[in-house]
Amino acid sequence: xxxxxxxxxxxxxxxxxxxxxxxxxxxxxxxxxxxxxxxxxxxxxxxxxxxxxxxxxx
Amino acid sequence: xxxxxxxxxxxxxxxxxxxxxxxxxxxxxxxxxxxxxxxxxxxxxxxxxxxxxxxxxxxxxxxxxxxxxxxxxxxxxxxxxxxxxxxxxxxxxxxxxxxxxxxxxxxxxxxxxxxxxxxxxxxxxxxxxxxxxxxxxxxxxxxxxxxxxxxxxxxxxxxxxxxxxxxxxxxxxxxxxxxxxxxxxxxxxxxxxxxxxxxxxxxxxxxxxxxxxxxxxxxxxxxxxxxxxxxxxxxxxxxxxxxxxxxxxxxxxxxxxxxxxxxxxxxxxxxxxxxxxxxxxxxxxxxxxxxxxxxxxxxxxxxxxxxxxxxxxxxxxxxxxxxxxxxxxxxxxxxxxxxxxxxxxxxxxxxxxxxxxxxxxxxxxxxxxxxxxxxxxxxxxxxxxxxxxxxxxxxxxxxxxxxxxxxxxxxxxxxxxxxxxxxxxxxxxxxxxxxxxxxxxxxxxxxxxxxxxxxxxxxxxxxxxxxxxxxxxxxxxxxxxxxxxxxxxxxxxxxxxxxxxxxxxxxxxxxxxxxxxxxxxxxxxxxxxxxxxxxxxxxxxxxxxxxxxxxxxxxxxxxxxxxxxxxxxxxxxxxxxxxx
Numbered sequence: 001x002x003x004x005x006x007x008x009x010x011x012x013x014x015x016x017x018x019x020x021x022x023x024x025x026x027x028x029x030x031x032x033x034x035x036x037x038x039x040x041x042x043x044x045x046x047x048x049x050x051x052x053x054x055x056x057x058x
Numbered sequence: 059x060x061x062x063x064x065x066x067x068x069x070x071x072x073x074x075x076x077x078x079x080x081x082x083x084x085x086x087x088x089x090x091x092x093x094x095x096x097x098x099x100x101x102x103x104x105x106x107x108x109x110x111x112x113x114x115x116x117x118x119x120x121x122x123x124x125x126x127x128x129x130x131x132x133x134x135x136x137x138x139x140x141x142x143x144x145x146x147x148x149x150x151x152x153x154x155x156x157x158x159x160x161x162x163x164x165x166x167x168x169x170x171x172x173x174x175x176x177x178x179x180x181x182x183x184x185x186x187x188x189x190x191x192x193x194x195x196x197x198x199x200x201x202x203x204x205x206x207x208x209x210x211x212x213x214x215x216x217x218x219x220x221x222x223x224x225x226x227x228x229x230x231x232x233x234x235x236x237x238x239x240x241x242x243x244x245x246x247x248x249x250x251x252x253x254x255x256x257x258x259x260x261x262x263x264x265x266x267x268x269x270x271x272x273x274x275x276x277x278x279x280x281x282x283x284x285x286x287x288x289x290x291x292x293x294x295x296x297x298x299x300x301x302x303x304x305x306x307x308x309x310x311x312x313x314x315x316x317x318x319x320x321x322x323x324x325x326x327x328x329x330x331x332x333x334x335x336x337x338x339x340x341x342x343x344x345x346x347x348x349x350x351x352x353x354x355x356x357x358x359x360x361x362x363x364x365x366x367x368x369x370x371x372x373x374x375x376x377x378x379x380x381x382x383x384x385x386x387x388x389x390x391x392x393x394x395x396x397x398x399x400x401x402x403x404x405x406x407x408x409x410x411x412x413x414x415x416x417x418x419x420x421x422x423x424x425x426x427x428x429x430x431x432x433x434x435x436x437x438x439x440x441x442x443x444x445x446x447x448x449x450x451x452x453x454x455x456x457x458x459x460x461x462x463x464x465x466x467x468x469x470x471x472x473x474x475x476x477x478x479x480x481x482x483x484x485x486x487x488x489x490x491x492x493x494x495x496x497x498x499x500x501x502x503x504x505x506x507x508x509x510x511x512x513x514x515x516x517x518x519x520x521x522x523x524x525x526x527x528x529x530x531x532x533x534x535x536x537x538x539x540x541x542x543x544x545x546x547x548x549x550x551x552x553x554x555x556x557x558x559x560x561x562x563x564x565x566x567x568x569x570x571x572x573x574x575x576x577x578x579x580x581x582x583x584x585x586x587x588x589x590x591x592x593x594x595x596x597x598x599x600x601x602x603x604x605x606x607x608x609x610x611x612x613x614x615x616x617x618x619x620x621x622x623x624x625x626x627x628x629x630x631x632x633x634x635x636x637x638x
Contacts, residue, residue: 003085005107005239009246012078016071016419023067023415034415037254044250 004055010048017041061211062409068418075422076224078243079429083228083236093461096233097165097441103238105340109347111238112331114245116321118431119198122248122359122424123205126404129363130378132301132564133273133287134637136363137356138309141290143318145349145630149623151323151332152345157608158512159329160341162599167326168446174511174600176519177450182526184446186500187326188439192472193496195435196479201401202428203480209405210421218480221425225433226473229440230466234334237430237437241331244426245351251423252358258411259365269368276371287364290637303543303561304568312568316575317498320505327438338608339619346622353630359404366403377406432476440468499537502571503529503578510582515594515601521586529578536573542566 021038024031090096103111128136164170168187172180203218228236263269274284286293286300293300294309302309322328322345332344366377380388381399388397408420444465453460507526510517538554542563547553551566560566598604608619615621 003082003089003239005242008078008082008239009243012074012243013246013250015074019067019070019074020415020419027067031413031415033254033258033413037250037416037419041250044246 004052006048006052006055010045010050010052012045013041014045014049017043017045062209062417064210064418064421065414067415068421071415071418072422072425075247075426079224079228079240082239082243083231086232086236086239089235090231090233090462093444093458093465095235096462096465097444103235103334103336105335105343105347107238107242108331108335108340108344110245110351111241111334112328112344113348113352114241114248114427114430115328115331115434116431117241117245117248117355117427118434119201119424119428120194120431122252122427123201123401123404125356125359126363126366126407127400128564129360130367130398130400130403131363133277133364133367134290134356134360135287135294135300135302136360137290137633137637138313139318140353140356141630141634142310142314144322145353145626146314147318147322148345148349148352149626150319151329152342152349153619153623154602155323155508155512156332156342156345157338157605158600158602159333160335160338161605161608165333165445166442167324167329168442170600171507171511171522172446172450174597175517175522179507179519179523179526180446180450182523183504184442184450188442188447190496190500191327191435191439191442192475193479195432195439195472195476197483198428198431198435199476199480200483202425204484205401205405205424208402209409214484218477221429221432222473222477225429225436226470229433229436229473230469233465234330234437234441237433238331238334240426240433241430244423244430247419247423247426249358251420252362254416255407255411255420256358256361256365259362259407262411263365263368269365272368272372273364276367279371287367288637290634292638297561297565301562302564304565308565308568308572312572316502316505316571317568320501320503320571320575321497324501324504324508326442327434330438330441339613342608342619343617343622346619346626349626350629353626353633362407363400363403366407375410377410378403379406432473436469436472436476439472440465443468443472498567498571499530499533499574502533502574506575506578507582510579510586511601513602514583514586515597515603516586516591517582518586518589518591520589521582521584524585525578525580525582528581529574532577533570533574536570537566540566540569 017038017040019038020034021042024034024038125136125139128139159167159170162170162173164173168180168184171183199218199222202221203214206212206217207214228240232239260266260269263272270285270288273287277284277286280301282301283293283299291306294304294306297303297305332341335341335344370376370378378398378400379402381397382388405424408417408424412420444461448464449461503526506529507522511522535554537551539552539557541547541552541556541559542550542565543559543561545551545563547556550563560569594604
């Protein structure tokens with residue numbers, strides 16, 4: 001279909017993850033839950049982007 | 059009730075989602091060149107995507123909010139919607155029904171009915187289905203506007219017009235593909251938005267054992283045995299022993315067999331997702347792959363409701379607030395007790411447990427589920443309208459591009475009608491109950507028509523049509539003669555006089571469905587025996603006995619649909635036993 005769905009999913013979760021983690025670390029007094037969950041989302045987003053990248057090469 | 063406050067970070071998360079959704083629509087527009095692309099996603103979507111879309115097409119507002127509400131009302135027994143209802147039905151549709159849907163090259167469920175039976179059966183289904191999709195997308199819109207108004211203080215009209223505009227933009231641009239892609243996106247948002255809610259909630263009540271202990275207190279105060287909210291089967295021996303008010307036969311037949319099979323096997327909204335798959339094997343694996351995450355969904359959507367009940371019922375924060383009437387006063391039952399608003403259980407949990415940031419993610423997940431539920435209805439509506447009504451009865455021989463344009467116009471029209479339906483819904487108090495009822499009326503008898511049509515060659519068009527009509531009539535009669543305990547005669551039943559009462563609305567719906575299905579089944583057989591069947595050569599590819607079995611021999615054994623189906627059923631059995 002011309003668009004690998006893993007690309008937008010990866011991008012969205014990477015962005016949301018960075019937003020949450022950034023807020024969790026930088027805001028004072030800091031939000032531990034946002035920190036950890038943001039990192040989980042970043043990992044998931046990166047995984048999806050990685051899969052899309054591998055799919056494009058293969 | 060005071061409104062929750064969203065901060066900048068919450069809005070940033072929401073904006074990221076909107077940008078992504080519109081970006082997908084814009085990117086997909088280049089790929090839409092023919093009617094096949096717009097309405098069937100070019101039949102080129104891989105199984106993992108159609109599988110997740112199949113799953114999340116019905117993961118709209120009714121599911122996320124409704125399952126949380128039922129969790130707060132009925133406890134873990136709500137999971138029967140999954141472990142007795144959806145999963146076996148999904149295995150059935152994948153193994154036995156998909157060969158006909160995908161193999162007959164029909165473009166919609168009504169079109170299959172035309173190929174198998176006749177024009178009038180198709181017309182009955184096409185029109186009732188088109189009306190149902192507009193209504194449910196309107197109700198979904200209304201529920202969203204009301205929820206965000208209550209929870210966040212957003213303006214009702216702004217909330218529904220904004221989300222309608224976004225859904226319009228991406229479905230007009232990319233058609234079914236766009237809708238499917240966004241459903242998959244929304245699936246992940248729900249998973250990642252609700253998983254922390256369950257984790258934080260369970261942590262707060264002391265884990266599963268803490269939840270059990272708290273719900274035992276709630277159960278005894280309601281006059282049930284201690285485990286009534288935390289055991290799925292044990293207390294189904296008698297209607298009076300469980301909060302649903304139903305016994306095993308009514309549950310398995312009504313919910314499991316008739317309602318769930320009726321929904322998953324005949325509702326074009328979900329079937330359309332599998333029909334977009336890139337091959338017969340993918341089409342058959344679509345519902346089977348969807349079943350794996352589906353069986354874990356009770357933990358994501360039902361547990362929040364149960365946790366809300368546990369916290370509210372043991373003296374904690376009030377997470378199941380009283381329902382307000384049109385004037386903003388608490389609604390009271392006939393005995394003067396406050397009516398709990400179970401629909402608010404899940405949203406209240408979000409507000410209670412999530413800090414700024416995570417709250418934005420949770421609200422975005424809710425918003426996404428409302429919007430993708432609406433998009434699913436709208437794409438199913440534009441297909442049925444364009445192929446089964448417009449092309450069949452209004453303009454038969456136009457070029458393909460004409461129908462793509464018509465599909466886009468139908469999308470705009472469908473959304474406009476949904477907005478009208480949303481405003482109409484705000485004038486009625488019990489419109490949600492009404493919708494549930496329509497589903498029981500329309501889908502339950504339809505499943506009998508399909509089962510007979512696909513597996514009994516002798517079924518005739520007249521039989522199907524008369525059977526379907528009498529099934530709907532039987533549902534109306536049963537509903538008109540019975541009433542759930544404590545309800546007032548009217549939309550909830552009893553308008554022909556009350557012959558029997560049921561302990562709960564759910565129990566009444568189950569039996570309405572059972573009656574509708576049995577009547578349709580019996581009448582269809584009877585009329586078919588007295589009318590002339592179609593010659594066998596017309597039915598090739600449409601009936602089990604005259605269709606070549608799909609060959610899975612080339613696939614490794616672990617990829618075959620049958621293997622997948624058996625694994626799914628085994629896992630579901632284990633879940634049932636764990637929570638017995």
